[in-house]
Amino acid sequence: xxxxxxxxxxxxxxxxxxxxxxxxxxxxxxLDAVGTILAREGFxxxxxxxxxHEAGVDxxxxxxxxxxxxxxxxxxxxxxxxxxxxxxxxxxxxxELMGLPLADxxxxxxxxxxxxxxxxxxxxEILAWEQIExxxxxxxxxxxxxxxxxxxxxxxxxxxDATDADLVGTVLLIVGAIHYFIVLSRxxxxxxxxxxxxxxxxxxxxxxxxxICQRTLVPRGETDA
Amino acid sequence: xxxxxxxxxxxxxxxxxxxxxxxxxxxxxxLDAVGTILAREGFxxxxxxxxxHEAGVDxxxxxxxxxxxxxxxxxxxxxxxxxxxxxxxxxxxxxELMGLPLADxxxxxxxxxxxxxxxxxxxxEILAWEQIExxxxxxxxxxxxxxxxxxxxxxxxxxxDATDADLVGTVLLIVGAIHYFIVLSRxxxxxxxxxxxxxxxxxxxxxxxxxICQRTLVPRGETDA
DNA sequence: GTACTATGTCACCATGCAGTGACATAGGTC
DNA sequence: GACCTATGTCACTGCATGGTGACATAGTAC
Numbered sequence: 379x380x381x382x383x384x385x386x387x388x389x390x391x392x393x394x395x396x397x398x399x400x401x402x403x404x405x406x407x408x409l410d411a412v413g414t415i416l417a418r419e420g421f422x423x424x425x426x427x428x429x430x431h432e433a434g435v436d437x438x439x440x441x442x443x444x445x446x447x448x449x450x451x452x453x454x455x456x457x458x459x460x461x462x463x464x465x466x467x468x469x470x471x472x473x474e475l476m477g478l479p480l481a482d483x484x485x486x487x488x489x490x491x492x493x494x495x496x497x498x499x500x501x502x503e504i505l506a507w508e509q510i511e512x513x514x515x516x517x518x519x520x521x522x523x524x525x526x527x528x529x530x531x532x533x534x535x536x537x538x539d540a541t542d543a544d545l546v547g548t549v550l551l552i553v554g555a556i557h558y559f560i561v562l563s564r565x566x567x568x569x570x571x572x573x574x575x576x577x578x579x580x581x582x583x584x585x586x587x588x589x590i591c592q593r594t595l596v597p598r599g600e601t602d603a
Numbered sequence: 604x605x606x607x608x609x610x611x612x613x614x615x616x617x618x619x620x621x622x623x624x625x626x627x628x629x630x631x632x633x634l635d636a637v638g639t640i641l642a643r644e645g646f647x648x649x650x651x652x653x654x655x656h657e658a659g660v661d662x663x664x665x666x667x668x669x670x671x672x673x674x675x676x677x678x679x680x681x682x683x684x685x686x687x688x689x690x691x692x693x694x695x696x697x698x699e700l701m702g703l704p705l706a707d708x709x710x711x712x713x714x715x716x717x718x719x720x721x722x723x724x725x726x727x728e729i730l731a732w733e734q735i736e737x738x739x740x741x742x743x744x745x746x747x748x749x750x751x752x753x754x755x756x757x758x759x760x761x762x763x764d765a766t767d768a769d770l771v772g773t774v775l776l777i778v779g780a781i782h783y784f785i786v787l788s789r790x791x792x793x794x795x796x797x798x799x800x801x802x803x804x805x806x807x808x809x810x811x812x813x814x815i816c817q818r819t820l821v822p823r824g825e826t827d828a
Numbered sequence: 829g830t831a832c833t834a835t836g837t838c839a840c841c842a843t844g845c846a847g848t849g850a851c852a853t854a855g856g857t858c
Numbered sequence: 859g860a861c862c863t864a865t866g867t868c869a870c871t872g873c874a875t876g877g878t879g880a881c882a883t884a885g886t887a888c
Contacts, residue, residue, distance in 0.1 A: 398884095399834075399835045399836065399883090399884055399885075400835085401834080401835070404835080404836085422735070422736075425874090425875070425876080426875080426876055426877080427874075427875065427876080435836085436836060436837060436838080437876085437877085438836080438837085438838095438877085438878080438879095439835085439836070441876095441877075441878085442835085442836095446876090446877090447876080506734055506735060508787075509731055509734060509735075509783075509786045509787055509789075509790070510645075510647070510731060510734075510735055510790075511790070512790050512791075520791075523795070524795055527795050544811060544814050546796065547797065547807065547808070547810070547811035548811055548814070548815065550794060550795055550796065550797050551777070551780045551797075551808070551811050551812070551815070552776070552780070553795075554779070554780040554783040554784055554787075554794060554797075555776045555777070555779040555780040555783065557783055558734075558779040558780065558782055558783040559779055561734045562733075562734055562779075564734075565734070565735075565736070565737050566737075566745075569775060569779060570748070570749055570752050570775055570778075571771065571775065572772065572775045572776075572779075582772065583772070583776070585772070586769060586772035586773055586776050587776070589769050589773070589819060590773065590776070590815055590818075590819055593815075593818040593819050594814060594815055594818050594819075623854095624853090624854055624855075624864075624865045624866065625865085626864080626865065629865080629866085650844090650845070650846080651845080651846055651847080652844075652845065652846080660866085661866060661867060661868080662846085662847085663847085663848080663849095663866080663867085663868090664865080664866070666846095666847070666848085667865085667866095671846090671847085672846080
């Protein structure tokens, strides 16, 4: 489907081609190919043959250099920024966000989280994959997400008197919904009216999320209008 | 893997077997096999060969009787109660539920919805499938769910003064989260601490949902304590 | 130059898949 | 009984997959 150079080649003498032999470059080509296929065709298309073809490399090199497809995925999982960074959620100046009330902090943070996911086609694909299969790659990335979430929570110190019990549960429920819509958006335009593949649709989703945060994540004693 | 009778056979004379020829029964066997495989191995295992083997029938009959795998799935999609019935959500006596405040109605309805999904392994599988592929079966069932949701909404008349705009959005967000946890529960035990494969875990999820409903789905003018 | 190794190419295997054509026979009609 | 058709069996093609062994050659050390 995609025009791929059979391998990195140099034309030395006219009419002749000399194969460039560079293990490191070939490994990089293979890792890149995994990401390219994931973004373009989804995890269902991943396979020894497809990756080798995409990289313009013989598939035997996957076995020689990585040990097999599983190990290649393992290496891939440790090679990219599949997960939003903490600053991507908290913003350049976290103290700015921290000045806001708890509910606003979460409303903004969750909105940024959704945006960050929407920007990452490979991450979308991995979220989908995670729901369908358990393998090296999804395990690695699920664990990374868990640690990431822990760290994020540590940056969202509970307010003096926040209703902590509900807080984590509510946030995780919203995160689950975000993941659901993100994964769905790969194939569908909407979910019973909730538009999941346009900025406008996500603005509405963010509004709903914000409303839930405002009403749920209020410190005790206070109450909304 | 599973011991399957090569075909419905009757032993007439000892040492001899006579094949029972019954088109209707064979078609039913094939439809059953689809459900069995979906529930046991997931949609990834579905295929002409697998279904035929599970049914103990030659795969050529799939083509003769249904036209192919796609048409078989189409027939399967119209053959079961994959979706919870409205009464399954509203309860035996809907008027009982209707006597409650809006927020309680939704809290209970959404809880029952989640329970109904948890009871349906094939539906779980289809929810997962829907996030990964678009095909005859998922299209049929997605449309059915859309109609189902419309009807359900018609049974939840907005309160005199309810904040309707947020209502649908909030409900759909919660439904999305439920779907996410349901699909995840096929492979994982929890989601960053949210347990998705035990009654206790779902009780907690229901509590969170109920809290969101109580705080979000209140008619204007009122306010929670 | 010679020899060696690492890098890359190629041909092949076994397996599983969707799909098809030729054959066998049960059960009914005449 | 003879015959016909619908039902079911079987053997096969063509294709893609994951995986492997034998070969070719670039680059290097000597």
